[in-house]
């Protein structure tokens with residue numbers, strides 16, 4: 360087939376077709392196409408949040424399934440992640456510029472041994488959009504990094520992300536160290552990541568497990584309000 364017959368003009372697709380095409384393009388790691396499609400959806404009046412969840416996160420879920428099933432391998436998944444980040448880069452300023460009142464401060468990072476950062480970045484973006492100041496420690500954080508950041512930044516919230524069953528127990532190492540140093544109760548600890556659940560969050564002594572970025576924002580607002588009420592009462 361010639362190139363002209365092959366070529367798909369993204370702007371000519373209707374919304375459903377375009378979202379479907381974005382999932383295919385994310386799967387194929389086509390960053391420029393993802394960026395173009397994100398811009399098209401924005402022009403069509405889609406909210407940044409809908410683009411994130413209905414096209415990018417949904418597409419990455421498909422990548423995850425085929426990664427698990429041995430159909431995709433690390434290099435391909437890296438390309439998909441890179442394409443996703445291209446889309447997120449366009450959406451970030453739009454999510455962050457909400458003019459929301461200052462809600463509080465959060466330090467967030469992915470735990471030691473774990474280099475997954477897309478979910479954490481999404482949480483950071485949505486938290487900023489909701490009016491929180493966010494200090495992002497990046498990936499592969501040993502307990503010392505978290506403790507130094509808590510001391511330095513004096514946040515309301517510590518957020519931790521883990522995407523591997525082998526790294527999620529490290530969250531307990533961080534929380535146990537905070538307990539041992541007598542500082543656990545000074546912070547709201549929120550945890551998240553695909554392999555976690557509520558029971559795990561409770562078992563390791565976190566304040567809450569957050570299923571996704573929207574829940575993280577809700578939990579953060581809720582706990583910060585409670586903290587302020589307690590301070591006002593005390």
Ligand code: B1M
Nearest residue numbers: 423427474475476477478518520523524551552553571572
């Ligand atoms: Co990885 N990987 N990976 N990977 N990878 C998973 C996690 C896996 C489930 C894939 C699979 O088998 N189906 C699997 C883990 C299995 C397990 O432990 N049970 C896996 C594996 C095995 C691995 C390697 C070991 C593969 C290998 O090398 N053989 C390796 C480990 C590297 C390491 O960390 N040491 C590895 C590597 C990679 C890449 C580098 C190729 C790439 C990461 C690129 C990057 O992040 N920059 C990658 C990717 C992309 C994935 C999948 C496909 C997608 C993850 C993602 O970005 N999802 C993933 C499969 C999957 O999760 N379905 C997989 C989109 C993102 C928006 O969702 O991260 O869940 P998520 O975040 C959500 C919520 O979880 C929550 O909110 C977010 C937004 O809604 N959340 C929080 C997350 N963190 C939060 C923190 C909070 C609150 C909420 O704090 C308050």
